[in-house]
Amino acid sequence: EWEYAASGGNKSKGYRYSGSNDFATVAWWEGNSNSVSHEVKTKSPNELGLYDMSGNVWEWCNDWYSSYNDSVQINPQGPINGSSRVLRGGSWSGSERQCSVTHRSYYSPDSRSRINGFRLVLVP
Numbered sequence: 560e561w562e563y564a565a566s567g568g569n570k571s572k573g574y575r576y577s578g579s580n581d582f583a584t585v586a587w588w589e590g591n592s593n594s595v596s597h598e599v600k601t602k603s604p605n606e607l608g609l610y611d612m613s614g615n616v617w618e619w620c621n622d623w624y625s626s627y628n629d630s631v632q633i634n635p636q637g638p639i640n641g642s643s644r645v646l647r648g649g650s651w652s653g654s655e656r657q658c659s660v661t662h663r664s665y666y667s668p669d670s671r672s673r674i675n676g677f678r679l680v681l682v683p
Contacts, residue, residue, distance in 0.1 A: 560634065561620050561647045565613070565660040567606030575659050577612030577648070578605030586614030586658050592651035596673070613658040616676035617646040617666075624665035643667055650674040 565577040578585040585605070587597045592614075600610045612618075623641030637645065643665035649658030652674050656662065666675060 561618065561645075562660055563634070564607060564609060565605065565648065570606035572606060574605075577609065577660055578603055582613070582655050582658070585612075586649070586655075587611075587651045588614045588649060588655060588658055589652055590655070594652065596651050596676075612648055613660065614649050614653075615651055616648075617650045617653075617664065617672075617674055618648045619668075619675060619677045620645040620647055624663070646675060 567574070567578070574580050576582050576585050582588070583591060584603045586602060596616055599615070602610065602614075604610045605612055622637035622645040623639070624643040624645050625638050625641065627635055644667075646664040646666055647662070649662065657664070666672065
């Protein structure tokens with residue numbers, strides 16, 4: 560679900576980053592952040608009007624982390640348990656590559672870091 564939303568959902572234009580192939584217009588990363596997170600909505604949104612899906616802070620996902628196989632998959636499900644949760648989107652301290660909509664990382668859910676955050680999703 561995170562990747563679908565970051566990619567622009569059913570309005571996707573196939574960008575590498577959330578909302579553009581021009582990285583600097585949509586993301587805070589190690590090259591432009593001055594080593595701090597930034598207020599939301601200071602970069603351009605993606606096709607769904609979502610901001611900061613690339614860069615700023617890594618976003619926690621509910622999925623437990625495991626490797627994907629090489630076959631094409633739609634909304635692959637992670638294992639039912641594990642020791643690390645998936646993080647998506649990259650951060651202000653990361654590289655341009657880490658901020659692509661397809662990149663995944665992971666972290667222990669009982670750890671804290673100032674480069675990790677979460678996004679509230681409210682469903683009407």
